[in-house]
Amino acid sequence: MLVLIAGAVWALSLAPSTWWAARVIEEQGLGNQVDAITALTAVIALGWLVVPVLITGLDDSLDPRRFASLGVSARRLMPGMTVSAFLTLPALFFAYVFLTLATTWRYDGRALAVACVGALVVLAMVVFSARLAVAWVTRLLQSRHARAVVLGLVVLGGLVVTPIAYALVTEGLDTVLNIDVPALLETIRYLPIGMPSVAPRYAADGQWWDVAWRLAASLAWVAMIHRAWRANVAHALVNPLYRGEGVRAGTDALLGSARRNARRRFGRRNAAEEAVRARASRYWITDPRYMSGLISILVFPTAFFTLVYPIFGSPVAVVMAVPVLLAGTIGWARHNDVAYDSTALWLDVVSGRLGRDVMTGRVRATLAWAAPATLVAVVIAAAVSARWDLVPAEIGAVAGVLGTSLGVSAVSSVVLPYRAPAPGENPFSAEVGSVGAGLLAQFVSSIAAWIVAVPVTLPLLAAIRWDWRYGWLGLVFGTATGVAVLGFGTAWAGRMYDRKSGRLVNAVA
Amino acid sequence: MAPVTRPAALALAGLRKRFGATIAVDGLDLEIPAGSFYGIVGPNGAGKTTTLSMATGLLTPDAGTVLVHGVNLWQEPERAKPMLGVLPDGLRTFDRLTGAELISYAGLLRGMDPATVEERRDDLLAALDLTGAGRTLVADFSAGMTKKIALACALVHAPRVLVLDEPFEAVDPVSAKAIRRILHEFTQSGGTVVMSSHVMALVERVCDHVAIVAHGRILAHGTLADVSEGEDLEERFVALVGDTSEQRDLAWLRHF
Numbered sequence: 001m002l003v004l005i006a007g008a009v010w011a012l013s014l015a016p017s018t019w020w021a022a023r024v025i026e027e028q029g030l031g032n033q034v035d036a037i038t039a040l041t042a043v044i045a046l047g048w049l050v051v052p053v054l055i056t057g058l059d060d061s062l063d064p065r066r067f068a069s070l071g072v073s074a075r076r077l078m079p080g081m082t083v084s085a086f087l088t089l090p091a092l093f094f095a096y097v098f099l100t101l102a103t104t105w106r107y108d109g110r111a112l113a114v115a116c117v118g119a120l121v122v123l124a125m126v127v128f129s130a131r132l133a134v135a136w137v138t139r140l141l142q143s144r145h146a147r148a149v150v151l152g153l154v155v156l157g158g159l160v161v162t163p164i165a166y167a168l169v170t171e172g173l174d175t176v177l178n179i180d181v182p183a184l185l186e187t188i189r190y191l192p193i194g195m196p197s198v199a200p201r202y203a204a205d206g207q208w209w210d211v212a213w214r215l216a217a218s219l220a221w222v223a224m225i226h227r228a229w230r231a232n233v234a235h236a237l238v239n240p241l242y243r244g245e246g247v248r249a250g251t252d253a254l255l256g257s258a259r260r261n262a263r264r265r266f267g268r269r270n271a272a273e274e275a276v277r278a279r280a281s282r283y284w285i286t287d288p289r290y291m292s293g294l295i296s297i298l299v300f301p302t303a304f305f306t307l308v309y310p311i312f313g314s315p316v317a318v319v320m321a322v323p324v325l326l327a328g329t330i331g332w333a334r335h336n337d338v339a340y341d342s343t344a345l346w347l348d349v350v351s352g353r354l355g356r357d358v359m360t361g362r363v364r365a366t367l368a369w370a371a372p373a374t375l376v377a378v379v380i381a382a383a384v385s386a387r388w389d390l391v392p393a394e395i396g397a398v399a400g401v402l403g404t405s406l407g408v409s410a411v412s413s414v415v416l417p418y419r420a421p422a423p424g425e426n427p428f429s430a431e432v433g434s435v436g437a438g439l440l441a442q443f444v445s446s447i448a449a450w451i452v453a454v455p456v457t458l459p460l461l462a463a464i465r466w467d468w469r470y471g472w473l474g475l476v477f478g479t480a481t482g483v484a485v486l487g488f489g490t491a492w493a494g495r496m497y498d499r500k501s502g503r504l505v506n507a508v509a
Numbered sequence: 510m511a512p513v514t515r516p517a518a519l520a521l522a523g524l525r526k527r528f529g530a531t532i533a534v535d536g537l538d539l540e541i542p543a544g545s546f547y548g549i550v551g552p553n554g555a556g557k558t559t560t561l562s563m564a565t566g567l568l569t570p571d572a573g574t575v576l577v578h579g580v581n582l583w584q585e586p587e588r589a590k591p592m593l594g595v596l597p598d599g600l601r602t603f604d605r606l607t608g609a610e611l612i613s614y615a616g617l618l619r620g621m622d623p624a625t626v627e628e629r630r631d632d633l634l635a636a637l638d639l640t641g642a643g644r645t646l647v648a649d650f651s652a653g654m655t656k657k658i659a660l661a662c663a664l665v666h667a668p669r670v671l672v673l674d675e676p677f678e679a680v681d682p683v684s685a686k687a688i689r690r691i692l693h694e695f696t697q698s699g700g701t702v703v704m705s706s707h708v709m710a711l712v713e714r715v716c717d718h719v720a721i722v723a724h725g726r727i728l729a730h731g732t733l734a735d736v737s738e739g740e741d742l743e744e745r746f747v748a749l750v751g752d753t754s755e756q757r758d759l760a761w762l763r764h765f
Binding site (some may be wrong): 250252254271274275279282283342343344346347348351422423501502503 | 566568570586590595597601606609610621622626627630648662
């Protein structure tokens with residue numbers, strides 16, 4: 001309810017500016033009006049495709065697997081699911097947006113009528129596309145080919161983004177805006193998502209055949225997407241999750257890890273901690289919930305270095321901020337880490353007073369990939385900005401932010417756990433009823449992470465602003481602070497874990 | 510010479526637990542003798558699982574104490590928990606591990622050395638007819654297989670007290686026989702088994718002691734003979750708990 005109210009308030013606050021934007025577009029002249037509406041519609045449609053996949057939290061009350069045991073056919077379910085898909089705050093808000101954009105044709109009654117019809121068609125297109133995209137990605141991530149899917153999505157993203165980035169770098173922003181973008185918009189106008197945007201123009205000219213085939217083609221596309229969504233629903237109703245997909249392991253990886261640890265002369269870890277680390281590492285590479293989180297985290301830096309930087313030619317401070325933000329995102333994303341074990345953490349709880357081992361093992365599993373990933377980001381930032389002199393400062397800031405945010409998250413995941421998607425559930429779902437608790441935990445943990453992380457970034461700012469030699473101070477200070485806060489946070493989280501062990505299972509169930 | 514009294518394997522005193530307005534466990538007292546095979550029976554919602562959760566460290570009691578061979582579980586968990594082997598009901602497992610890895614994980618968490626873990630892991634997989642499933646992810650296990658692998662996790666560290674919540678649920682008769690044999694030998698060697706079940710015939714068959722729980726309280730406890738008082742145990746159970754089912758005629762069900 002809290003989230004609904006907050007979302008409604010936010011949507012209402014955007015309503016006036018949406019109306020104002022429509023009025024501005026209205027005054028641009030016919031050609032620019034069509035271009036603007038086409039471009040806006042395309043961007044919104046892309047957002048509807050991408051955001052539900054990357055930012056977990058899609059309401060899972062329409063998950064067809066919830067209806068599987070009722071023996072209801074997809075044919076009976078779809079009318080209700082279709083109507084329900086439009087009864088969400090985002091759908092209602094964008095209905096307002098699209099209809100408001102349609103009012104730019106208000107000076108011609110025929111064009112206005114066609115624009116309103118087109119607005120509703122576009123709304124249906126984006127709503128159904130979002131449902132279909134999440135259904136497909138969920139299905140793929142929960143198959144045995146999940147890792148191949150993740151790699152494929154990354155490669156696909158690269159194939160889409162690389163030509164754009166190349167054009168921006170070689171031609172420059174002005175050329176891209178004056179030549180490439182209009183050409184792209186011209187193409188979009190012949191795609192289903194763009195046809196409703198240009199149909200009103202033909203209505204104003206009395207060219208009803210052009211109106212008719214464009215709207216018909218868009219409606220056919222909507223019908224096709226809806227059919228594909230229905231096919232996914234039908235599949236989900238009679239295909240229970242075979243989550244292991246018949247995977248068979250050749251060796252006992254946990255025992256292997258334990259033997260290697262026992263043979264170490266230096267740096268030997270506690271057996272329980274090593275077991276937890278090995279177990280958590282397995283989940284990072286096989287569990288769809290962790291892999292979907294990985295995708296979300298890596299999208300921003302990838303998009304920045306391939307798109308944003310070529311467009312804006314960003315200042316050094318902005319470029320150097322990206323690896324720091326990546327480190328902060330990785331660390332903060334673990335703020336509810338314990339809940340991802342769901343009730344399976346009973347095995348850890350009954351095995352002894354293992355809080356410190358459990359929390360340290362989990363953190364080490366995250367650091368195993370997070371440390372190299374942020375280091376790569378540091379190297380890329382230094383390379384694109386040609387500021388290799390800032391590498392020490394950058395490493396210090398990144399190590400500091402990663403360590404402090406992971407330390408804060410360790411505490412948060414024990415002190416403020418909330419229900420997360422359980423193993424096998426839709427990784428893109430938000431648990432009904434837990435969203436309020438989740439918001440509180442997210443708010444508190446993010447504020448705490450910011451407070452603790454800011455000091456370690458100051459030497460980097462000083463190195464950029466005044467003298468690069470501050471970077472050596474930052475390297476020592478940042479790394480030491482990161483290690484200290486991580487160690488303290490993990491130890492404190494371990495103590496809290498032991499103290500709260502009798503309440504944790506219920507808290508995440 | 511006065512007889513030497515050994516502490517009870519598991520002593521629950523004054524246990525209380527409330528969930529909102531619902532009192533799940535209401536001042537429960539129970540002493541489980543060492544070496545016994547103790548059945549805990551009761552209707553749905555009686556408080557069995559809540560009691561066992563408090564007795565194993567999974568749920569903090571609002572009041573009361575739990576002693577495991579004289580050691581307070583909630584004050585000295587590092588001494589008490591190694592003596593307990595736990596099989597809870599209705600909780601998930603780390604199902605991205607294979608069956609063999611899950612047993613290894615349980616053993617390694619207990620601080621066992623890898624060689625011992627490997628030996629016991631293979632013994633348990635064979636004893637519970639899970640050798641073939643050892644390389645399969647637990648996510649692909651059936652309900653019965655998941656129950657057996659969780660039981661293996663409870664046994665791997667050779668505890669002194671086993672607390673099992675519905676250990677035979679969904680388990681096939683052949684495996685159930687093997688499990689009964691393992692548990693019987695365990696108690697013969699001095700171990701203690703505390704088991705909850707809805708199946709009275711099973712409790713009568715394997716247990717030597719029983720406690721009847723209803724509304725969060727113990728209605729009767731002791732040896733099977735003490736509790737049944739010469740009657741059939743199920744009849745005694747119904748007499749104590751009361752027949753709560755409404756005698757409604759479901760005529761619409763008889764339409765064949």
